[in-house]
Amino acid sequence: MASHKFFFLIVLTALLLICTNALSPKELQCSSQKVHLTIYYDTLSPSCEEFIVFELPKAFELDFMPIINLRLVPYENAYIQEHDTIICQNGPAECYLNSIEACVINIWPDVNKHFNFIHYVATQNLGGIQSKANAWKSCSKITRLSDKRVLDCYKSGSAKKLQLRYANETKHLDPPHTNMPWVVVNKRPIYYDYKNFVSYVCEAYQGHPKPSACTSLIFSSAKKSNSWFYIYLFLLHLLFCSPLGF
Numbered sequence: 001m002a003s004h005k006f007f008f009l010i011v012l013t014a015l016l017l018i019c020t021n022a023l024s025p026k027e028l029q030c031s032s033q034k035v036h037l038t039i040y041y042d043t044l045s046p047s048c049e050e051f052i053v054f055e056l057p058k059a060f061e062l063d064f065m066p067i068i069n070l071r072l073v074p075y076e077n078a079y080i081q082e083h084d085t086i087i088c089q090n091g092p093a094e095c096y097l098n099s100i101e102a103c104v105i106n107i108w109p110d111v112n113k114h115f116n117f118i119h120y121v122a123t124q125n126l127g128g129i130q131s132k133a134n135a136w137k138s139c140s141k142i143t144r145l146s147d148k149r150v151l152d153c154y155k156s157g158s159a160k161k162l163q164l165r166y167a168n169e170t171k172h173l174d175p176p177h178t179n180m181p182w183v184v185v186n187k188r189p190i191y192y193d194y195k196n197f198v199s200y201v202c203e204a205y206q207g208h209p210k211p212s213a214c215t216s217l218i219f220s221s222a223k224k225s226n227s228w229f230y231i232y233l234f235l236l237h238l239l240f241c242s243p244l245g246f
């Protein structure tokens with residue numbers, strides 16, 4: 001009798017794994033459309049810095065990066081006064097750094113390159129360095145992105161144009177942004193759940209196979225997987241607690 005039970009246990013376990021992995025109808029379609037992941041942030045906002053330093057690097061896992069189109073938009077809570085003067089929540093140092101990062105993104109559009117820089121700046125600022133505005137120069141050395149090109153962009157007025165473009169994009173967000181950072185997955189904001197952006201991207205991704213970052217989320221996030229898990233527990237209960245002895 002015991003060996004029967006273990007046989008059923010193995011069958012049930014196999015079924016659970018098959019159901020949680022493969023039965024989602026979305027996954028049966030094979031499309032390789034990238035998921036748009038856009039991060040609206042401000043350079044000196046602590047919640048944004050923490051997100052950039054500790055959470056966003058998850059996007060760069062080897063098999064996750066190829067399924068997303070990641071964009072960073074350093075502007076979120078800034079606003080424009082008369083004569084196109086930009087005012088930033090955390091003062092002129094933040095406006096300066098937003099502009100510097102806009103230049104870096106524009107000069108090195110490859111997200112692998114400019115994210116290194118942006119990550120380094122955020123790490124330094126979180127670390128509480130004194131002169132926040134000037135610390136980016138050491139970042140450009142470390143990440144080997146020429147600070148001369150960045151300064152040329154800043155001084156030439158390109159930075160201002162880039163900021164105004166971001167301002168316009170940020171202003172037209174629908175729904176409008178509220179919390180920081182504002183993380184949008186295929187045009188849908190994920191509000192305060194931004195630290196879980198990986199599971200939203202996985203859900204939005206129609207292609208197959210899913211990256212390993214998605215399959216490791218089976219038990220932690222997907223609600224449908226939870227329900228399979230409860231069915232499994234119920235069947236286990238029947239198997240081991242049935243008065244008929246199965």
Ligand SMILES: *[C@@H]1O[C@H](CO)[C@@H](O)[C@H](O)[C@H]1NC(C)=O
Binds near residue numbers: 165168169172
């Ligand atoms: C501002 O953004 C809207 C919506 O994204 C776009 O249609 C429009 O062309 C933009 N205007 C400028 C001046 O960039």
